[in-house]
Amino acid sequence: MDAPLLIVANRLPLVRDAAGWRPASGGLVTALTPVVARVGGTWVGWDEDAAGVPDRVEGLDCDLRAVALEPGLVDGFYHGFTNRTLWPLFHDLVVQPVIDRAWWRSYETVTRRFADAVAAAVEASPVPPTVWIQDYHLLLLPRLLRERFPNLRIGVFLHTPFPAPELFARLPWRDALLGGMLAADAVGFHTAPYRDNFLRTVNRVFPDATVMADEVHAPDGHRTRATVHPISIDTAAFAALATEPATDAAVAELRAHFGDRRVLLGVDRLDYTKGIRHRLQAIELLLERRPDLRGRFVFVQVAVPSRDDVEEYRRLRTQVETEVGRINGRFTEPGRDVPVHYLHRNVDRTTLAAHYRLADVMCVTPLKDGMNLVAKEFVTVQDATDGDGVLLLSEFCGTAQEFGHDAVRCNPFDVEGLAARMEGALELAPEDRRGRIARMAATVRDHDVFRWVDEELAAIGGDA
Numbered sequence: 001m002d003a004p005l006l007i008v009a010n011r012l013p014l015v016r017d018a019a020g021w022r023p024a025s026g027g028l029v030t031a032l033t034p035v036v037a038r039v040g041g042t043w044v045g046w047d048e049d050a051a052g053v054p055d056r057v058e059g060l061d062c063d064l065r066a067v068a069l070e071p072g073l074v075d076g077f078y079h080g081f082t083n084r085t086l087w088p089l090f091h092d093l094v095v096q097p098v099i100d101r102a103w104w105r106s107y108e109t110v111t112r113r114f115a116d117a118v119a120a121a122v123e124a125s126p127v128p129p130t131v132w133i134q135d136y137h138l139l140l141l142p143r144l145l146r147e148r149f150p151n152l153r154i155g156v157f158l159h160t161p162f163p164a165p166e167l168f169a170r171l172p173w174r175d176a177l178l179g180g181m182l183a184a185d186a187v188g189f190h191t192a193p194y195r196d197n198f199l200r201t202v203n204r205v206f207p208d209a210t211v212m213a214d215e216v217h218a219p220d221g222h223r224t225r226a227t228v229h230p231i232s233i234d235t236a237a238f239a240a241l242a243t244e245p246a247t248d249a250a251v252a253e254l255r256a257h258f259g260d261r262r263v264l265l266g267v268d269r270l271d272y273t274k275g276i277r278h279r280l281q282a283i284e285l286l287l288e289r290r291p292d293l294r295g296r297f298v299f300v301q302v303a304v305p306s307r308d309d310v311e312e313y314r315r316l317r318t319q320v321e322t323e324v325g326r327i328n329g330r331f332t333e334p335g336r337d338v339p340v341h342y343l344h345r346n347v348d349r350t351t352l353a354a355h356y357r358l359a360d361v362m363c364v365t366p367l368k369d370g371m372n373l374v375a376k377e378f379v380t381v382q383d384a385t386d387g388d389g390v391l392l393l394s395e396f397c398g399t400a401q402e403f404g405h406d407a408v409r410c411n412p413f414d415v416e417g418l419a420a421r422m423e424g425a426l427e428l429a430p431e432d433r434r435g436r437i438a439r440m441a442a443t444v445r446d447h448d449v450f451r452w453v454d455e456e457l458a459a460i461g462g463d464a
């Protein structure tokens with residue numbers, strides 16, 4: 001019998017609305033649903049309303065164990081150490097990380113709380129579970145679990161990039177964090193460069209450990225495999241969504257509004273790593289330099305509100321809104337529609353798919369991004385409707401490793417170059433565009449999120 005799965009993530013996969021608790025939508029939950037339905041599972045995560053979280057919710061075939069954290073701990077751990085220290089450091093210092101010892105102590109305390117919750121779940125399980133830890137919030141956890149359960153199978157997957165050793169070395173707690181990860185049996189990354197950064201960092205921080213190909217051998221005999229498994233999407237679900245009647249209707253409505261204008265699109269969490277400001281500056285430059293294009297295209301930016309308890313994110317929102325206002329103030333003709341449409345909200349899946357279908361140029365231009373699922377969603381939706389939209393893709397995201405030159409690649413730091421790439425993307429020949437979309441969509445189909453889960457679990461189990 002397969003071992004049951006114990007997933008540990010910062011958050012529980014739940015939302016609560018007027019009708020009560022329900023599973024959150026999202027790639028990870030979708031991908032894990034069939035696995036936990038087969039082998040059984042438990043999900044451990046933090047929730048603001050830990051005491052109110054039910055043991056199970058309809059539609060999610062696993063037990064739920066909520067970790068409770070007091071507001072002071074959330075501040076140091078979440079608003080502080082994970083969002084203002086690790087996040088910017090792991091994204092190559094797009095903003096300066098803050099080093100604060102009190103935040104670090106909160107991170108340690110929170111990890112101990114998680115370790116207690118996981119230990120209770122392990123002890124309650126009749127068969128030892130496979131523990132799968134998600135992301136940079138819980139890098140110390142494998143070590144604490146290993147101390148209690150020497151034979152437990154433990155894996156960690158990092159959804160962000162792993163930075164170069166020179167950057168990681170700036171953390172005063174580099175030994176503890178790296179040692180935490182190395183207590184796992186398998187540590188997964190989206191791309192080979194992130195994995196290689198990790199292995200080079202191990203060499204630098206722990207000269208006594210031996211790196212043999214993709215495996216780290218610790219002096220005490222423990223071995224950790226560092227694997228490359230790019231995350232993906234549920235392609236079949238996105239392809240089906242693309243052709244639903246509701247999506248057709250939403251596309252028709254948007255098309256009626258935009259008329260024959262070409263559509264450039266951005267869809268991101270409102271995060272400084274996503275390059276939204278550079279993108280807006282490139283749009284402004286394009287409008288400035290090509291008066292003939294004014295009124296011929298529209299730029300639509302959909303931005304999900306994100307981490308607005310954190311100062312850098314509040315500042316970014318103000319900056320983005322100022323830039324949108326400036327561009328529309330400069331280039332809107334009297335009585336005409338604005339050149340930039342800005343939606344600061346979550347949109348439903350139908351609206352999201354309709355935007356992907358409508359876009360002539362999808363602008364995925366992060367300054368740094370672990371993977372970027374928006375690019376994968378876009379090519380899947382376009383391909384399902386024989387679309388020939390162009391993907392403008394930053395060379396600094398994980399997805400660029402998979403799509404090669406079928407995407408129009410760009411360096412988002414170079415605003416003039418970015419504007420030129422947008423211009424080039426608008427002028428790409430239609431027969432060329434269709435082939436590119438088809439090839440990128442085939443890559444995503446071949447590596448969907450279910451394959452990602454299977455490969456990760458096989459690596460943690462020592463089977464692959």
Ligand code: ADQ
Pocket residue numbers: 159160231267268269302303304345346347348352369370371372373374377
């Ligand atoms: P994110 O930084 O959140 O994820 P991304 O991979 O692009 O980035 O995923 C965003 C998801 O949110 C997509 O599924 C997208 O459809 C959805 N979304 C975006 N804007 C939306 C809107 N306005 N309304 C509704 N939905 C919206 C982190 C890492 C990434 C990595 C993923 C998964 O930063 O690099 O790809 O985890 O590992």
